[in-house]
Amino acid sequence: MLTIDALKQFGADTDDGLTRCMGNEGFYFKLIGKVVEDKNFKLLEDAVLAKDLDAAFEAVHSLKGVLGNLALTPVYKPAAEMTELLRERKDIDYTPYLKQISEKRDELIGLLA
């Protein structure tokens, strides 16, 4: 069961996230439940593997926006860094970022269970 404390433990800026959700915890948790299912996580992984930098940027940019909105900082941070690198279309090895994103996403999924 997801709690504010658990999210805090995880490293999310829950104050910020809740403000945006007008203090509605249920709403906040609902959205977090939705975000971990976001198709863009998959799209990002595929695009990086396929070296499709344009598609990868589209995906990570979108993720960054949502994660930022919900103040899920541990996932947001690597996503934001990737966004800026991909904005420049930098052809580097993005797997450490993907790994970090994926680990934190899994951790979050664990909290939801």
Added chain:
Amino acid sequence: MIRQLQKRFGSFSVILCAALILVAVFPFTVTAAEAARDKVRVGYYENEVFQEGAQEGSVKTGYAYEYYQKLSEYTGWNYEYVYGEFGDLYQMLLDGKIDFLAGLAFREDRKDLIGYPDAAMGNETYSLVKHDSDSGITLDLSTLNGRKIGVLDSAMVQVLEKFLNEHSIKADVVKFRDYEPLFAAFDKHEIDILAAEGDGAHGREHAEPLCPFGTSEYYLCVSRTRPDLMAELNTAQSEIAVNEPNYINSLRNKYYPVSISSRAFSDAEKKWLSQHNKLRVGYLKNYLPYSDTDKSGAVTGLVKDLVPKMLEVLSLKNIEVSYTGYDSYDDMIDDLEKGCIDTAFPVGGGLYYSEENGIFQSTAVISASTEIVYSGEYTDDTTKHFAVNENNRMQYYFIMKNYPDAKITFYPSTDACLIAVNSGEAKCTTMNGLRANDILKNSRYKKLTMLQTSYEDGRCFGVQNGDAGLLRLLNRGVSLLGAEYPQNLAFRYTDQLYSYSFLDMLRDNMAFFGTLILIVAAAVIALLVRDMKRSKREILTKESARLELEKANRELVEQYNHREQQDKMITALASDYRCVYHIDLDKDEAVCYRADPADVGQPSEGEHFKYSEYFSRYAENSVTESYRADFLQFIEPENIRKALAENLIIVYRYLAKRDGKEYYEMIRMAGERHPEDRDDHIVHAVGLGLTVIDEEMRETMNRNRALAEALEAAEQANRAKTAFLSSMSHEIRTPMNAIIGLNSLALRDETLSEDTKEYLEKIGGSARHLLGLINDILDMSRIESGRLIIRKEEFSFSNMLEQINNMVMLQCNEKGLHYECRVTGGVSDYYIGDDMKLKQVIINILSNAIKFTDAPGDILFTVERTALFEDHSTIKMTIKDTGIGMEKDFIPKIFDAFEQEDSSRNNKYGSTGLGLAITKNIVELMNGTISVESEKGVGTEFTVVVTLNNCEHQYSATNYVNPKDMQILVVDDEEVAAEHTRIVLDEAGIKADTCFSGKDALSMLELRHAKHEPYNLVLLDWKMPEMDGIDVAKQIRQRYDKETTVIILTSFNWDEIMDEALHAGVDSFLAKPLFASNVIDEFERIARKNCMSLCKEKSHADLKGRRILMAEDVEINAEITEQIIMVRGAEIDHAENGRIALEMFEKSEVGYYDAILMDVRMPEMDGLAATEAIRALDRKDAKAVPIIAMTANAFDEDVQRSLQVGMNAHLSKPVEPDRLYQTLEELIWDYDQDRN
């Protein structure tokens, strides 16, 4: 019959006497005063040159004697001389047995015993004199040791002893009670040295002046018993000082020509003297004032007096002088070369020609400029042809030297030259400046004009080449006489250069005689004409009575003689007028006494005519139109009667025209008799005269024009001064900015050593002090040019006091002084006035108090309200210290610029000298007063009283500026300056951005505006390349209206651009460099003045019930935004991408949506394309509906792009709810305004 005749004659005499009395008024009163007065008793002792002839019946001369006579002119005193020795006379003065004693020096111990007048009667140099044979005494003063020095027992003794002390001379000083025994002792060699007044050698052949040893003033002292005489003496002396300021000097020069006449002659001079006992002087005839031969064949002119006077001052009594006159300069020089004469006078024309002639020239006796004399207009051609006197080679030389290309024609004399110029034979001639003026006064040269050249031509003595001894003697003589003596002497002879006729005198005294002539002429002629007719008849009837007839005949002869004299006088007096008439106002009859031969339209002499008829015609024909009406009014008989009842003579000046020429003319009238002399007090007949005054009027007009031009020049200079001060202060402030800025940057380096840090702090302190001085000067120049403006703004009085106290308390603590501020009842928290200036005044005075008070001391600042009336309060502020205080004498000067009691104190206390002057000026501009009381060593108390307007509206002072909310942009093309400003703001807790050009500033403003985080304050440098501060301000105002407060930050004096800047939208000005301590205050003040908050609250619309279209592809984001918006009661429609949003908007009713929130990055159609498409729709709301970009891209270029496609604002994700509300509320409010 005879009685009748006498009676008539008598009445005529009365009139004449009455007129003449006017002339004689002055001497008449003096005589009367003399007669009425007792004699005053003067102590008269014998003293060479000073006061001679001290016994009954002997001729009196001397300095003092002449001075008594001068005093008598002013006081009317008659003197009784009391003779005696000085000592006895002094006792008599003490006892009141005599009234005056001359020649006393001022002595402290005497001043209560005898009366000293305010001014001295003279001053003298004291000299030491030795026997010429005594070669043991030289100018090496140690040779005086052991010698006997004789001195009069007087004030001179002290002067002598002081002199001897100063030179460490031990001499035997012998005091004498009187001059006689003193001189006798010297003559008998009983004393070696004579301490004498003047040069002391006067008339004493074997005396040789050694050196001067002091000076002293001496007085004409008055007995204590005669305060009345003392008062008269003081008055007379000050009158002399006013009327004849040079009198004392000229008197001294006359009697003591040169204090040290002499020293020993040089070898060459001694040799000349040993070989000569005669001086043969050659002189030029016909060359007054320098030289001439008079009717009796004797020499006259300057040379006659000059040569003996020179020998006298040189003490060469045994030289016999002889003169030879020459008609020709060449002959004179020939004779000089041949040795027939020793010296020639005058010579001149330049050194070159004198060398050519084989003569030496002495120093110039007189230097006078040379005048060009010409006829008609002066043109370039005028100096191409000179008339030269063939007998005056000096003139020829002068022209050869200065006008080498001119044609020269010789004439036998100066007069011949002038006649040649007069007739046009030659264009011009030259004349010596001393001669020209007077020669040209001769009426036959009236047509000639002179023009001063810049060439001075000295007139000298000439001696044969090689005769150095005589040359030196002459040079010595010339320099001993000084420049004034020959100059004054010259004027004695210039009179003879023209025959000064009675007519000339009248012309010179036109104004006075003008009055007389009209009275006398009118009266005398009228009576004479009548008398003549009757007396002839009477003579016939008296033929039978032989004796009586003879008697009558005698009287008649006398009368005729008298009349003849009168006729001459009338002719003479009338020459001042172009024409003269006698007018009988009652009968309107006029007769012409003198006609102008040049004026044909005028009645001839003796002709009778109708007054009104003729003069009306004259006005019509000969008076220019603009003056005609006034002229006619002036000649109106009633007007004349009225005007003459009050004035002796009435005058009207006008522009006349005759023969096609315009010239100024004056009409004057005087009553035949004064109205008060008549029983009916009415003027019946007048004399009327017309005078041409063209030259005088034009001269006056030129003078007025010159004055106007001078005034203009002076004003121009004043403007230039103000501009100079203002630009100088800027020129200095610009580098000062760099110093202060760089210094504060340097101080931020934390790795600095303590020493370096201390040095930098001191540099900073000095720079700020210097800046203070410059600001003072600028303030002063503002005050002087009337540009200092006193504001009327609401301000917090208590806040002001708090700031003052904080600052002063700090300084007092540092110095160890006790400071207290007392505010007593009735002082409100808020007033309307100029708090900055008031603060400046108080801080200035308090700083002075701190400066001039040493620890431990007290400074007390008291504030009280002394009066309350209507909406005004009078506030009295006193600042009292226990400092060093001031002398009473200095207090009146304390408020003058650059005044300090003791300039040496500057070092200790450091001061500008302008502070209090500025303070006083500011207080006066506030209609306040400032005063000071002070006592040396006790302390000083300043009192400032000002009246302020009461402030009804009380507000909280801290409302306006909250450092945390401030968003400031600093724009300055100089990086250092911008950075300094940023640092200063940082210190005050305000975050600021910087940029270095106007263009950058505008784009930064645009971005912040779009992000809805506008700068609320822009600090603009004024002078920047490309776009200056005012241009930027204009742009800001055009684009953002009142969103941003614009302040010009400049080191310039902004007075001149103030209007333009305010018009352009600048809110205020601040002086560079900015200081952290006052920056918040300044912002406060500006905000208060503009009655606005620097952190502006924009108007907001309520979001309740609004309809908002949201384009967002990410569901979660959409849900969040939806949630946020719904909280405020607005409805939201969600479109999954740009295309859907476009379609939804297209389908909606016009005005349905209040705003659109547009994600930028969306599939199918992104936010940018969608916005472009919406804006391009042909419907009323397409252009105006607010569209807000929402994106995670907070980069500037993204913002730019969204603005380019027509979005109104740009918000970055993650969205902050408050931000979103604010943006929506503001934009919808604006949209509402548009729609309604």
